[in-house]
Amino acid sequence: MTSIFLRSIKFLIGAGFVFVLLLALISSITGLIKEPPKQTAEQALHKHPKELELESNGPLGKFDVGQLQRGFKVYKEVCATCHSLHMIAFRNLKDLGYSDAQVKKIAKEWAMKQPVFDEKAGTWGERDNIPSDRFPKVYYAGTGNPPDLSLITKARHDGAAYVHSLLTGYGEKPDPALAAKFPEAMKTPEGMHFNPYFANLNIAMPPPLVSDGQVQYDDGTRATVDQMSTDVSAFLVWTAEPTLQVRHQAGLAVVIFLLFATGLAYGAYLTVWRGMKH
Amino acid sequence: MATFEEGLTPEQTVGPGGEIIENPRRRDYLTYAAASVAAVGAGVVVLPLVNSMNPSADVLAQSSTEVNLAAIEPGQAIKASFRKQPLFVRNLTPAEIAQADAVPVSSLRDPQTLDQRTAEGHKNWLITLGVCTHLGCVPLGAGEGESRGPFGGYFCPCHGSAYDTAGRIRQGPAPKNLEVPKYNFTSDTVVVVG
Amino acid sequence: MSFPWARHYEPKNPVMKWVDDRLPLPRFVYNAIGAGYPVPRNLNYFWNFGILAGLSLVIQIVTGIVLAMHFHSSAAGAFDSVNGTIMRDVNAGWFLRFAHANGASMFFIVVYIHIFRGLHYGSYKAPREMVWLLGVVIFLLMMATAFMGYVLPWGQMSFWGAQVITGFFSAIPVVGDWIRIWLLGGYAPDDATLNRFFSLHYLLPFVIAGVIILHIWALHIPGSNNPTGVEVKGEQDTIPFHPYYTAKDGFGVGIFLILFSTLIFFYPDYLGHPDNYIVANPLSTPAHIVPEWYFWPFYAILRAFTADFILPAKLWGVLAMFGSILLLFFLPWLDRSPVRSANYRPMYRIAFWLLVADVLILGWCGGSPAEPMYVIISQIAAAYYFAHFLIIVPIISRIETPRPLPNSITEAVLGNEGGSRITATAATA
Numbered sequence: 001m002t003s004i005f006l007r008s009i010k011f012l013i014g015a016g017f018v019f020v021l022l023l024a025l026i027s028s029i030t031g032l033i034k035e036p037p038k039q040t041a042e043q044a045l046h047k048h049p050k051e052l053e054l055e056s057n058g059p060l061g062k063f064d065v066g067q068l069q070r071g072f073k074v075y076k077e078v079c080a081t082c083h084s085l086h087m088i089a090f091r092n093l094k095d096l097g098y099s100d101a102q103v104k105k106i107a108k109e110w111a112m113k114q115p116v117f118d119e120k121a122g123t124w125g126e127r128d129n130i131p132s133d134r135f136p137k138v139y140y141a142g143t144g145n146p147p148d149l150s151l152i153t154k155a156r157h158d159g160a161a162y163v164h165s166l167l168t169g170y171g172e173k174p175d176p177a178l179a180a181k182f183p184e185a186m187k188t189p190e191g192m193h194f195n196p197y198f199a200n201l202n203i204a205m206p207p208p209l210v211s212d213g214q215v216q217y218d219d220g221t222r223a224t225v226d227q228m229s230t231d232v233s234a235f236l237v238w239t240a241e242p243t244l245q246v247r248h249q250a251g252l253a254v255v256i257f258l259l260f261a262t263g264l265a266y267g268a269y270l271t272v273w274r275g276m277k278h
Numbered sequence: 279m280a281t282f283e284e285g286l287t288p289e290q291t292v293g294p295g296g297e298i299i300e301n302p303r304r305r306d307y308l309t310y311a312a313a314s315v316a317a318v319g320a321g322v323v324v325l326p327l328v329n330s331m332n333p334s335a336d337v338l339a340q341s342s343t344e345v346n347l348a349a350i351e352p353g354q355a356i357k358a359s360f361r362k363q364p365l366f367v368r369n370l371t372p373a374e375i376a377q378a379d380a381v382p383v384s385s386l387r388d389p390q391t392l393d394q395r396t397a398e399g400h401k402n403w404l405i406t407l408g409v410c411t412h413l414g415c416v417p418l419g420a421g422e423g424e425s426r427g428p429f430g431g432y433f434c435p436c437h438g439s440a441y442d443t444a445g446r447i448r449q450g451p452a453p454k455n456l457e458v459p460k461y462n463f464t465s466d467t468v469v470v471v472g
Numbered sequence: 473m474s475f476p477w478a479r480h481y482e483p484k485n486p487v488m489k490w491v492d493d494r495l496p497l498p499r500f501v502y503n504a505i506g507a508g509y510p511v512p513r514n515l516n517y518f519w520n521f522g523i524l525a526g527l528s529l530v531i532q533i534v535t536g537i538v539l540a541m542h543f544h545s546s547a548a549g550a551f552d553s554v555n556g557t558i559m560r561d562v563n564a565g566w567f568l569r570f571a572h573a574n575g576a577s578m579f580f581i582v583v584y585i586h587i588f589r590g591l592h593y594g595s596y597k598a599p600r601e602m603v604w605l606l607g608v609v610i611f612l613l614m615m616a617t618a619f620m621g622y623v624l625p626w627g628q629m630s631f632w633g634a635q636v637i638t639g640f641f642s643a644i645p646v647v648g649d650w651i652r653i654w655l656l657g658g659y660a661p662d663d664a665t666l667n668r669f670f671s672l673h674y675l676l677p678f679v680i681a682g683v684i685i686l687h688i689w690a691l692h693i694p695g696s697n698n699p700t701g702v703e704v705k706g707e708q709d710t711i712p713f714h715p716y717y718t719a720k721d722g723f724g725v726g727i728f729l730i731l732f733s734t735l736i737f738f739y740p741d742y743l744g745h746p747d748n749y750i751v752a753n754p755l756s757t758p759a760h761i762v763p764e765w766y767f768w769p770f771y772a773i774l775r776a777f778t779a780d781f782i783l784p785a786k787l788w789g790v791l792a793m794f795g796s797i798l799l800l801f802f803l804p805w806l807d808r809s810p811v812r813s814a815n816y817r818p819m820y821r822i823a824f825w826l827l828v829a830d831v832l833i834l835g836w837c838g839g840s841p842a843e844p845m846y847v848i849i850s851q852i853a854a855a856y857y858f859a860h861f862l863i864i865v866p867i868i869s870r871i872e873t874p875r876p877l878p879n880s881i882t883e884a885v886l887g888n889e890g891g892s893r894i895t896a897t898a899a900t901a
Contacts, residue, residue: 007866010806014862017795020788021855024779028851032844059738087556091339132339134556147750151555154741155749199759240749241559243566250567251737258733261315262726265719268312272719276711277885278513309715312722326564327538334542334561 041185045174047196049161052230056160056237060252062245063238065097070217071235072096074228077215078208079149080112084138087150088239091131095242103131112136143191144204153233154240160233162197167229169197170207342472344464347403355420357408360459360471364408366420366432367469370443375401377430378444388455392444395458405471406445406456410434417441417456432456475510475695477707478503504692510710511717512698514885518593519696519717520724521586526684527725528579533677535572536621543624545670547663550626551751570740571732576618577743578732580766583611591803592824594812595697601804606687608800610680615767615797617676620669622764623661627748632761634661634669640774643787660754700884701812702877709881760841768838769831770796772850773857775842792854799861806861809869816875819868823860830856 055064072093075085090107098106113126114136129136140146153159170193173179179186185201188194192202209225217223237244333341343360345367350356355368370378378392396403408416412434418424419432419441427433428449429442439450446455461471481499483489492498502508542562544553558565587607590596596604619637623630638655642648657664695704704710711717735742743765747758763771770793777789799806807820814821830853837850878884 010802010862010866013795013799014858017792017858018855018863020779020781021776021851021858023781024777024785025848025851025855027779028844028848032848037844087552087560089336089339091335092560130344132336151749155746157746159746241566243560247566247570247737247740251733254733254737255730257319258726258730261312261319262723262730264308264312264315265723265726268309269719269723271306271308272715276513276716278515309719316722326567327534329563330538330565330568331541332563334557334563334565336557336561 041182042199042201044178044182045185045196045201046199047165047169047172049158049165049197052161052164052233054160054230054234054237056234056244060248062248063095064234065095066219067231067234068096068238069098070219070221070228071231071233071238073217074209074215074232075149075235078228079232080138082138082140082146082205084146084148085135085150085239086137086148087134088242089132089134090129092242095238100131107131107133110135112138142204146205149236150239152240153236159240160237163236164229164233165197166195166203167207167209167232168226170195172196342470344468344470345405346468348467352402357420360407364416364420365459365471366404366406366408366445366456368404368420370402370404374430374443378442378446381442381444381446387447387453390444390446390455395444395446395455397461397463400463403469404443404445405461405469406458408432409457410436410439410452411447411454411456412437412439412450412452475704475707475710477710478508478510479712481506481508504688505713505718507712507714509692509713510704510707511696511713512704512709512881513711513716514698514700514881515696515717516699517720517724518585518589518699520721521582521589523721524582524724524728525579525586527728528575528582529677529680529684531575532572532579533681535568535575536674536677539568539572540670540674543670545624545667547626547666547752550624550666554625555749567736570736573744574732574735574740576621577735577764577766578728579614580618582728583614584766587611588828591827592814592821593697593699594701594807594809594814596804597807597812598804599694600691600697602690603687604804605801606683606690608797610683610687611800612797613676613680613683617673617680618764618766620673620676623666623669624673625748626666626752628750628752628756628758629745629748629761629763631661631752631754632758633763634665636761637763638665640790640793643784643790645787661752697812698881699813699815700878700881701816702879702881702884705880705882762839765835765839768836769834770838772834772838773854775838776847776850776854778847778851792858796854796857799858803861803865807865807869809872809874811874811877816877817868817872818875819872820865823864823868826856827860830860 055062055067075083090103090110093103093106094100107129110129112135114129114133116125116127117123118125137148138146147155153163156162173194174186174196186194188202192204193206194201195203209228212222212224214225215223215228221227241247341361343358343365345356345358345365347367347369350367350369352369352371353374355366358365358367375392383389383391392401392404395406408420410417413436415434415436417432417434417439419426425433427440429440431441431443431445433440434450434452437451439452440448441452441456442448444455445458447453459471461469463469481492481502483492483498488498499508539558542553542558542565544550554569558569560566562568590604590607619633623634634656638652638661641652641655644651653659655665656662657668695710698704745762745764762768773796774789774793777785777792779785779788781788783791809817809820811817814824833853834850834857837846837853840846878887
């Protein structure tokens, strides 16, 4: 069925693609030789997050409810003015160990009120929050775009560690020799702040945790900057996935069951095939 | 070489000399055990799938509603929302209460007294669903200026069911009185329904 | 549909007999996967992957239908319905979402192994060309389904992936841009795009199921291939599918589920991209747009073409990307060797493993940023890919001297017991 004609068509198509690729290859290589890529400031000065040890780390991680409560306090007193937490409802705070009454109080006293539309007047008003409400969105008028924090630890690579390093990394100026190579990058624009853990090196957020004791913890833990940062990171791991602990527990049960069931299935397979030469 | 012409079954094997050996019956248990465990596993997996169709947490959170009664004057009523359905909350005047009490209970299609349909010590507060028990329309009477029907309570325009000042069916095709949901007063002016 | 020595269906159960007399489904099942389907006795574990692919499809359909009960297909509501309602409020919603997302990855892992099994053992050769062609159709449908499914959560990667892929069509001369706008239902991915992708994403798996039925039907005409590539000669070469391969598949399913569960419960986001946890923003492009890992080799081929030659580089890239899959349709006619299995084809076997390495390298490049080093490697790897199918394999198939084949499957099986191997020359052709 394949005449010389058809065979040569196939060969030519293959040769065609290979030829264009070789052209592209040659241009890439010559481009590389003529203009070797220079290391950018981001590549040189950007740091990967420091390791963060949390109770929720690892395949069998679970939540430290005390730490989550502390982290929530940090969020409430430091972050909530600018950052929304829209995926969380006030009723979810029961996971942190608060009672129904406490949750109701937190909701009622929450500074940002729930917007309500007045059908008669055609205007937006506000009311107190109730437990079934989600945390109302926060709108920030200044420079920069404070992201919603509900999913931040999942929306960044190595998220919890990233948040912690970012919050504590403002003071980490680069090695002077390295800084000398990138004088442009070291000129921080007006209103921005240098932070090596941020992708673009200059972040619009001023350091939010400036001094020890900024937040007064109810359980008496000493509120150092590092402690507050760790606690709020742990809290944000919870906001990103409140069902994490349930998932790990279910997973352990499922995998153990499956190992047992697969073992039985293997035994059944051997039984069925006994003596059958293959 | 095993073939089916020779009638070989999975319980039999071919020995070194070509003879057929019967395996002891107890080896079957493994196959049955494996199959039953697999069946149990499959059954267990179905449970979360079916459960996901039950109301989700955000819907359940809205299963109870708080209503503030402070602004409702005697003789007035409001329409609120309870589990995404209309809720009628009426502040009965003494005249309306007397009117309801005067009706002989045995003459009612769905016999209930006003006391049975209100909370202890809050007899003036009539809290019912705003859903006609005939086919589900929303009766008139709770809103300002709406017709209250021939019995001074609520009137359903769909098929003419008329309810009295206690929300009981008096005339028309509806079989039952307007449903009274579970509620309790957390203070004199606040009631939690559901 | 069966071999002459296959058992005939004789229902012992009176209910089964009643049904079968009126609608021959019971005997259909018996002949397809029951004791009435004779299968070569020497299949290895690489033959488990067809059933695993079918299981993956069932898992995706079941989890998908339940997820669709809670999903809001609108640009405003999609992200919230998935990451807000389903993940947090719906009972077992997190399990459904992670099972469906990781199920897609499992489906592709299984199908890739299934395809490479076919490449190694010559399952695409006569008389099984139709099985192979239908298989390539299934693969294309899977890719379309997966792409549209990934757009639905409306994260940054969902949106920008849709933007990039639909952007390919504008590379087509003359009608390109019109086609792109027709596909999107607008000028950029928006409500119209999301809604139609949801509709089609729900539909295509059932189309896939239909093509799978044809795929298995086409297979059952000549019967299954086997690791030696030598056709079944008689009943001593085969065993009934049930209980032998049902038992073996049961064990395979167990291993599959263990791996699947490890992903779902312990590493659910490992194969995903963090940027998809950010809601789609048409005004902000992510630093590195990458598709899901199963598209990486094709993405690398697309990005490898950087030189204009008669046609613009972008068009070459698009043509090559689609071409890299379309050329699979021609494989039965590119590889002319009468020997099926690579076990007996020393030259082809080397080329096969080079292809495996090549595809892995292309995959690694596809997931990396478009920096010069990766571009150069993907150019070499893409060149090898096309050369392999269109130049190397046809040439090998003509000049290769295969190793002597066993006379039959049974001979190969018993020969493994330590007896001397009988060469093809000792028996008549």
